[in-house]
Amino acid sequence: MAPIIQIEKLTKTYEVYQKQEGLLSSIRGLFHRQYKTVEAVKGIDLTVDQGEFVAFLGPNGAGKTTTLKLLSGVINPTSGSAEVMGHVPWHRDNAYRRRFALVMGQKNQLWWDLPAQDSFRLHQKIYRIDADQFQRTQDELVDLLGVSELLSQPVRALSLGERMKMELIAALLHSPDVLFLDEPTIGLDVVAQHNIQQFLKHYQQERKITVLLTSHYMKDIAALCQRVVVIAHGVIIYDGSLSGIIDRFGGYKILTLTFNEDAASGNLSRFGDVISEDFPKVKLRVDRAKVGEVLASILDQYELADVGVEDPPLEEVIADVFSLAHPGDQSANEKKMAQAST
């Protein structure tokens, strides 16, 4: 089966106006403007099959949103090609636009002063949804998200979480085959986040639609996506499962040692970095390759009540991956640290 999304060597560069500080340069800027070329996406290759739920993960400004904008045809690329369901997104064919949806956590597409119901009706007409089909889909979505009470309330009077639910309904009324979600849970409280996650999970499994999601909440990604694409500085640096990120980038494991009451822990730093020491519990960071060896010699030398070996927390690994992707920042950080220690 042909992939549903196929991206080849996609690049996008922006020209960004540079303004120097100071009055004189502001005046100079009136006549002669300096632009900086920003490479938001630098030659991305990606293939997504039908029914996949893919997360785009990356620091701010990595090119995630730009990629989604390119795929939804809102902007044209600088070079490279992309096809979604056989359509070139930036040609903006109606046939394509009837088959996908884009939801942005920070933008709303509902009519602000009117109840969401009115916007839904307009969508029905714009997307030419059959009346029965429309009623069925709307009832189903409203029921799943539990917002039937709120349909006749002006959008402006809804809470952020309620509004996001309405946004999702509006986006799904025409039963799109491909859904792009740009930080759908941004700014939501834990309960609302969880609701939206559950809904997306259920909906995607039921309909087998293809979803591309960007989010900064690791919980969203862990709950929803089998596949994670890490983008940093406009390039893909990882493509695989979420747990695979830890295997690939998490170079260490965490040992949790619980000592017998009367046993002394002694100097443990020779085995690895001591993360916390709260006797009788000690946490050690140990190189992944040396875990067996270290554990053997600890067991040999100390009396332990309990031992635990865990992967490092995902957030930490990802933070490491991001900082690796910023070589400049990292050396600056190292310099700072060196200065602080002297």
Place this chain on the structure above:
Amino acid sequence: MAELAARASTWWAIFQINFYEKLVYRGDFMLGTLMRFLPIVTQIFLWSAIFSARGDGDSSGQEIVGYTYYNIVAYYLLSTISRAFSSMPGLASGIALQIREGEIKKYLIQPLDLISFFLLNRIAHKLTYYIVAAVPFAIVFFLCRGYFDGWPPAQVLCAYFFSLVLAFMLGFFMEATIGMIGFWFLEVRSLLFVYMLFTFFLSGHMFPLDMLNELGGPWSTIVKSLPLMYLAYFPAAVFLEKITGAELMWGLIVQVAWVLFFIIASRLAFHYGVKQYSAYGG
């Protein structure tokens, strides 16, 4: 046929949602609509003062470049009707703001033609306005019926209504084109101000443009070769039968040509604008 029915049904939905939106702030909408009639009163007083100053306290019988006091008031009332069709409050600035704020994206992903969508929104806006304004307009015209020499013949009325519809189209596509400039320059408020200023004087909203003939020089020619006069002066002059026969036909042809010119201009601006927009991030 089915395609046409589907379209008509979409248009109806767009009309409805706009109507509902206007009615949310019904107080503001009513007040805004009714306040538009205030300038009519002040203008009538102003011209009355000008004419009576000329005639030493008597405003009748005097003429200013071919216009009596009665002619001028009739002209002013008709130019107000023209502007009720051709003025587009908030259109260009609204488009520019949507570009600037990135709101335009939500329309780019939907299967609709953006310019047609804006046009339908505006038609709905205007129709809602006429529903509210019809009664006050009728009252004003009834009270001022003495300033008119009765109804013009049927064919003149037809030409008049046609030119009013064209004035609406011209106003819409001109402002839409200006709004699209927002794709290149994120801030177009000053440009809009200049446009409004020129429109105010050169559309003939303030005074009949044929008064400029008296000025001599190239002024009259310049003003008459601009599209702005079709926004107010032309329909009013048609109603008052100042423009007739071959001149009327030619005027309508030029008005249609301007409408077509700005339809194409707005399409081109949109086409290239979207490309430009994406070059600078959005």
